[in-house]
Amino acid sequence: MPDPDLRRELRALPETDPAIDRLVEQIIGRVADKWTMLLIEILTEHDCCRFGELARLCPGISQKMLTQTLRALECDGLVTRTVYPVVPPRVEYRLTDLGLGLAKAFCGVWLWAEANRERIEAARAAYAAGRDPVTPPGS
Amino acid sequence: MPDPDLRRELRALPETDPAIDRLVEQIIGRVADKWTMLLIEILTEHDCCRFGELARLCPGISQKMLTQTLRALECDGLVTRTVYPVVPPRVEYRLTDLGLGLAKAFCGVWLWAEANRERIEAARAAYAAGRDPVTPPGS
DNA sequence: CAGAATCCCGTTGGATACTG
DNA sequence: CAGTATCCAACGGGATTCTG
Secondary structure, three states: OOOHHHHHHHHOOOOOOHHHHHHHHHHHHHHOOHHHHHHHHHHHHOOOEEHHHHHHHOOOOOHHHHHHHHHHHHHOOOEEEEEEOOOOOEEEEEEOHHHHHHHHHHHHHHHHHHHHHHHHHHHHHHHHHHOOOOOOOOO | OOOHHHHHHHHOOOOOOHHHHHHHHHHHHHHOOHHHHHHHHHHHHOOOEEHHHHHHHOOOOOHHHHHHHHHHHHHOOOEEEEEEOOOOOEEEEEEOHHHHHHHHHHHHHHHHHHHHHHHHHHHHHHHHHOOOOOOOOOO
């Protein structure tokens, strides 16, 4: 039986105007994205990055998604984009305070995932083992 | 200029075995999903729900995504699925302690989104209104 | 160097119909 | 009631090419 105190604590949260909720959900949906999270983490560690640096630090991201994700972050006020009018072009990205606040908020989830990784893996193994969609051979 | 103390605090986090990181990222990716978050929130408030209840409490979700998301949650050990052998069928879903822990971890993001909603909306408005495509010279 | 534009394919996810 | 199965449209996102 799940801990009733924790549950009560969660329910006591400042819930919540339904109209506001929709907006908050939208923000969550925009921010709870693979590349967004990785870029925020990278920018937390390297407080100032050029476009190419980010591409190198974020293995596997395509240039399209990098641009797209950075634009969204800039639009939401989570990163600043500074263009230096030189040639060749130099553009620097940096987390704002707002972005840094999000990074901190997401730490909780990150830490939870790390702390409970083994339990989750165990649960998955049990789940996979527990279902026999087909009769095992050897009858 | 972003707060340097907060930045240092974030960098001091227990980072991080690269192999583990991949797994953690995978967990994040699985869990940082629209329907997953909504269902966890609903199950935090209603500690026990039937399938149809969840469908009603989660407006807009299709039955396919509801089933799929619940299966994933069950697989990861975040919810329990209890089948009562009666007719018509009765199936109940309930958060586990693990799931409750995730709900708590995500609260930080939720609260951040609520607390900074206005700043984000303002940033978006500013972004839409006028971007200085180039650094403003002395014009 | 930092992107914009184009093409294209795989996955996601909704709608619908059927079943135990 | 609580699903499974099938079809299909939309979108995400990778690879490539072009530009200031």
